[in-house]
Amino acid sequence: MAYVVPVILCGGSGTRLWPLSRSGFPKQFLVLSGDSSSQSLFQQAIERIRSVGAADIALGKTLVVTNEDHRFLVLDQLRDLKSIDATLLLEPVGRNTAPALTVAAFCAAQNSNEQDPILVITPADQTIQNQGAFSKALQDCIQAVQSNPQTIAILGIKPTAPExxxxxxxxxxxKDKNNAYVVDRFVEKPDSNTAKTYLASGNYLWNSGMFVLRASTWLSALKEYHSDILLASEKAWQAKTEDGSGGIGFIRPGKPEFEAIPSESIDYAVIEKCPGSQSFPIKMVELDAGWNDLGAWDAVWQVGQRDQDGNITSGDTLITNTKNSLVHSSSRLVSAVGVENLVIVETADAVLIANRNNSQDVKNIVSQLEVQGREEKNLHRKVARPWGWYDSVDEGERFKVKRIQVKPGASLSLQMHHHRAEHWVVVKGTAEITNGDQVITLTENQSTYIPQGQVHRLANPGKEPLEIIEVQSGVYLGEDDIVRFEDSYGRS
Structure with missing residues (x-):
């Protein structure tokens, strides 16, 4: 019986899928199928790995490695799934995938009841069209590791173009009895002519970034090839703190210790050094299952359901005489006339128009946003929070208007603002409001005023969502003008 622990690497910012993907709401949390009932890429990754179970495979608790800032996005999306038992490993800063896998290996080994668990590692931002083929290939990888505990197995994607x-x-x-091939070498991203040669040879496959290996094998290989990452990660793991919410555990490695870990990928730190190794033989199982890592808008177009003219549309759109284009609307009508090969993506605060062939270059726009310090790089106009969400409806000199929704039973922190006052109008539900020494209850069409410097809190004591309109006024209206005294979400 193979004891398998799924490891979901849920980092990254997805800059090439801007403006839908932002650093505060990156692509792995997006639903990109155009169907509001569909699952996000992260949810698909969770379900996909969990479905690999078989009579001779026992699945342990899923480990999700993500950024501290994304913990409530992960938590909300996990709660939408059925019967998911997970632990969240929360990175205080990004240190690439090798440290992420290392803390996951420590966690899996600690929780495995003296077994040496087999880790199945996958990014959270890929798509697979053929689940059956994926499960079979992953089971072959697990059997390869079962046959030789030191083996590292990787899924190689059958190429469809000279990418x-x-x-x-x-x-x-x-291939051997487990349908696994010997890996001769890994090759960096090639130029176009080299890629065409690889495709024609039939002996080269794309690197999927999905691996199967024992926890002990990863730690041993890291000790041999990159011991500084192992030692620094071990210090961060020893300094961890633990808590939980709704049956899902949070583990936080020590922050200063984690910040000191060298930043490196799984591939560079270990995997690319393994071909030819006697200590850590590396095998590859071929995967032909409609894989895509959705690295840019052109990839989203490639995997989507296109109409007879090659177009993909979502949201409120109208098109005519348009071909081979992707048109996405988030908040208003978007129309296209007489265009070809375009990506048009609209959100409430930004619009992207790009040639599909240049969609990789969207990251250059994000770089310009960062240089200019613009908030459109980080957050949407509508921002998810653990208690609900807020939508910045309008703003101008010395004022900002927000629409705020609070989940039933949830509350914002007990807080104060140095530079602004706030006016609140309840438009739906019931609000319990702490305003200085007073605690009052307001219902629809009632309002209150929060003076500058006043300690206050907004809570929803009801069973239905609470919505208010908030009007801020003052000399400074930034989100960092918050002093938290009490908070249900560990932010005070």
Missing amino acids: TGYGYIQRSGT
Whole structure:
């Protein structure tokens, strides 16, 4: 019986899918199918790995490695799934995938009841069209690791085009009883002519970033190839703190210790050094299952359901005489006339228009936003919070208007603002409001005023969502003008 622990790497900012993907709400949490009932990429990754179970495979608790700032996004999306038992490993800062896998290996080994768990590692931002083929390939990887505990197995994607944006895996020989090939070498992203040669040879596959190996094998290989990451990660793990919410555990590695870990990827730190190794033999199982890492808008177009003219539309859109384009509306009518090969993506605060062939270059726009210090890089106009959400409806000199929704039973922190006053109008539900020494209850069409410097809190004591309109006024209206005294979400 193989004891398997799924590890979901849920980092990254997805800059090439801006403006839908922002650093505060990156692409793995998006639903990109155009169907509001569909699952996010992160939810798909969770369900996909959980479905690999078989008579001879026992699945342990899922480990999700994500950024501290995204913990409530992860928590909300996990709660939408059925019967998910998970632990969230919360990184205080990004340190690439090698440290992320290392703390996951420590956690899996600690929780495995003296077994040496097999880790199945996958990014949270990929799509697979053929679940059956994926499960079979992953089971072959698990069997390869079962046959030789030191083996590292990787899923190689059968290439469909001479892509220059992926790394490649060169295989050799014939596949063994577990349908696994020997890996000769890993190759960086090639130029176009080299990629065409690889495709024609039939011996090169795309590197999927999905691995299967034992926790002890990863730690041993890291000790041999990059011991500084192992030692620093171990210090961060030893300094961890633990808590939980709704049956889902949070583990936070020590912050200063984690910040000191060298930043490196799984591939560079270990995997690319393994071909030819006697200590850590590396095998590859071929995957032909409609895989895509959705690295840019053109990839979203490629995997989507296109109409007879090659178009994909979502939201409130009208098009005519338009071909081979992706048109997405988030908040208003978007129309396209007489265009071809375009990506048009509208959100409440930004619009992107790009040639599909240049969609990789969207990251350059994000870089300009960062240089200019613009908030459109980080957050949408509508921002998710653990207690609900807020939508910045309008703003001008010395004022800002927000629409705020609070979940039933939830509350904002007990807080104060140095530079602004606030006017609150209840438009739906019941509000319990702490305003200085007073605690009052307001219902629809009632309002109150929060003076500058006043300690206050907004809570929803009811069973239905609470919505208010908030009008801020003052000399400074930034989100960082908040002093928290009490908070249900660990932010005080």
